[in-house]
């Protein structure tokens with residue numbers, strides 16, 4: 001059964017049923033991801049899209065103060081990166 005059929009038949013339950021329970025689907029790439037970044041298997045996690053991860057990172061670490069309140073981005077950043085930078089500034 002392909003994953004779209006599984007989704008059509010099981011919906012969210014597909015996270016827990018064989019074959020390929022989606023809950024642990026990233027397990028199959030942990031070892032190669034750890035090798036890629038020079039880490040140990042329990043030091044890596046594969047998750048989300050680049051934009052989602054960047055958003056989470058910026059929301060967690062950007063703590064503006066009256067004197068440190070700017071985000072520098074490269075010239076002509078990837079459009080969604082720019083939107084995220086603006087969004088994080090507006091959230092505060």
Ligand SMILES: Cc1ncc(COP(=O)(O)O)c(C=O)c1O
Pocket residue numbers: 048049050051052078080081
């Ligand atoms: C620099 C950069 N930022 C953001 C993205 C968007 O990534 P995603 O679709 O995983 O959110 C890309 C995609 O190629 C990218 O190259």
